[in-house]
Amino acid sequence: MDFDKRTIFAFVLIGLILILINTGFYQKIVDPKGYEQRQLQRTQRVEQGAVEPRGPAIQPRESSPAIENSDQDFSPVKKTPGIEVPDSLGEKKITIQTSLYKATMTSKGATILQWSLLNYLGTDKEPVELFTENSYNNLVVGFNTKAGDSLTTGDYHFMVDSPEEIKLSAQQEFVLKFTLPLGENREIEKIYTFRDGTYDVSLLINFKNLNQLIDDKQYYLLAPNGLASTEKNMKDEMTYTKAGTSAGGETKKDYKADDKAKKVAADLDWVAVRNKYFAFYILPRNRNSQYAEILGTQIAQNRTDKVKWKKYSLKLAMPFLGESNVKDEYTLFIGPMEYGLLKSYKKDMQDFLDMGAKIIKPFSIAILITFKWMHTFISNYGVILLIFSLLIKVLTYPLTLKSYESMQKMQTLQPKLKELQDKYRSDPQKLNQMTMTLYKEQGVNPMGGCLPMLLQMPLLFGLFIVFRTTIDLRGQGFIWWINDLSAPDTIFTFPGNFALPIYGNTVNILPILMGVTMFIQQKMSITDPKQKFMIYFMPIFFTLLFNSFPSGLNLYYALFNILSIVQQKYLTPKKPETALATTSKRKRRI
Structure with a gap:
């Protein structure tokens, strides 16, 4: 699989995961018993x-208006x-x-x-x-x-x-x-x-x-x-x-x-x-x-x-x-x-909370505890989000740096990979073998560019759960129109029952800001003409998808995108234009 396809696959995978967590398919996998019970609720009255x-x-109570x-x-x-x-x-x-x-x-x-x-x-x-x-x-x-x-x-x-x-x-x-x-x-x-x-x-x-x-x-x-x-x-x-x-x-x-x-x-x-x-x-x-x-x-x-x-x-x-x-x-x-x-009652009363599946629950609890600790000396949860975004960026910077280096090396390998594809077009097994040999010779990890992205997925789900289900952020505002980080930052609601597919019936500012910053980041990082479609598709898709999400989650991702833009522009090493040639010369001397 070449770099272009991997990048597209990674971005699409993130989108699909975000969709799947709200679908019956995902619920049937992680909670089959609960899924079957919810389905029965909708289809029968016993x-x-x-x-x-x-x-x-x-x-059972008779129907009543309240x-x-x-x-x-x-x-x-x-x-x-x-x-x-x-x-x-x-x-x-x-x-x-x-x-x-x-x-x-x-x-x-x-x-x-x-x-x-x-x-x-x-x-x-x-x-x-x-x-x-x-x-x-x-x-x-x-x-x-x-x-x-x-x-x-x-x-x-x-x-x-x-x-x-x-x-x-x-x-x-x-x-x-x-x-x-x-x-x-x-x-x-x-x-x-x-x-x-x-x-x-x-x-x-x-x-x-x-x-x-x-x-x-x-x-x-x-x-x-x-x-x-x-x-x-x-x-x-x-x-x-x-x-x-x-x-x-x-x-x-x-x-x-x-x-x-x-x-x-x-x-x-x-x-x-x-x-x-x-x-x-x-x-x-x-x-x-x-x-x-x-x-x-x-x-x-x-x-x-x-x-x-x-x-x-x-x-x-x-x-x-x-x-x-x-x-x-x-x-x-x-x-x-x-x-x-x-939890202070020591009767497992906290287990009645919805903190996510077993694999996500530790992240949700860790994020919540971190937020509450920071709230002891910072009163505004929006400011806490800003600091938290910066903290995550700093902690993941070494991985992100390796990711950029891996991506740049992969770009320099594209001509060589194209030669291998042309040479072994009729022998997929040989092509795969020679491709892996090339990666090994050049010290390139083909999945290195995806690692920081994958590591941040549990944080994404944990943040989603914290902002959507925990009372600590209920009614907590940030600035101006953002008066509740646990709910969308709605500035307009469509009249009647009108609603757009995926987007919903409200207009919210932060999802748009998140989409715009994602577009800028993508435009800076994607240079291959074959991937231009992703520059426009992913920001639009995520804007539609995130519109109904809590404003705190959208604020976090908008801030994270802005920090990524700054990092890409000022802290990312320049592309090693002669990396492949230098390696080849060294091998010839040997």
Whole structure:
């Protein structure tokens, strides 16, 4: 294979790889099981209820215009024989605000009604809401009674004695106690402990004298509402909307949204739901779970983008030992999916993040850690990208230098290679043998020019993942119109449903800048007339392809191209015009 073909092949290969990572072909190779499940989601709607354990069942939600604002019916029994609940208790709402979040608790079911994160803004420039006003039934308790009835606490009003508004600061702590009397000296207590400066909340559930009431030696902790959507790009948001479980260090996060409940029989470290950037984890602390049940539903919304909304409901089955006083403790995490924060809990919670395939994951994590370290003394992530680009250029300069030298040597060999091709046209095997002999004599590595390019591919994928999936860059701007490095730098959106193939329906500046700088770099490096087509094709192709990519990734590649142009113009050694002749003369003297 001569130099011209290798160069074309290398550039086309990069383009094909970038395309393939978003195709079913690539997904089928790297994640065949997940691919098959996603295909089934799109092509069929299966019947509800593959798992039908006794107890309060998770029911698929009916279609509604906003998933995050509708309730799930767990069919609570308001009047259960043998249970006396005060009828005079009305709903009471309590607001707890810390430096990180604002939560609204309700006495109805003793649950979390609203939860907003104060340090993260939504599309309306208000704090993002992970649970909205209608998120009743989160963390309700359910069980079967020995009389054959099913009871959940979601429609019962607990007693609570607390101020309506509490503000915490400077690591303060507040304990909120809900009590549900059930007659005959029986009651359920739910005690929440809130602390300033952390996203986790402690939950203690205390069953008093219910050993003669609860059947099946188990009860259920239910979380049917999932998380509200927080991002503008709903297609992206739904891509990352998932449920996850972890048991014995193994994390599973490929549960289908197909209206069928999936039973996970294991001693779980945690069960969780997430959207693109935020998550809700439930971690049992003092007792092993019996199983979890995951129900994913998918609803077609009346939207021009035809995105199908997803949400996941959770049901955690816990053992009830038949004692007169049973206490179970949980840690609830409701907050950002920040790698270091999740890892600090030492429960593999960070594995719920999407950091790429096994071969790419180390690069993604290394890039993220480097960015976060640099962010401790540089506040602007755009500036960090500039420095990071320069750093990568410096580190790869020795390889790049060898690459240029190899390419120049290959160019000087072109006449000799042409002679060999003409001489051994009818004998491909001999041609290949003589070509390799020539390379060896001249000290040329035919793949030397591709090495720096190949080494940078993991960085490309790692950067793509970091900019697209990690919350650290969400909402982080650079200059002027670049206000979010995790999203395209859109300056114009085509009206209606108009969109260009590959390019999309938005006009973004940085992909164009990246394409222009690529064109200049190609024009400087490609001198062979047979490769002129590549000078124009590759920049146009990459501009179209990168248009929907995060602006941070486009900024990095534009900066990298600019640095490459400077390097080529001022730091690259001149072409060794007489290299081949000198080598030939030396051989003749010998």
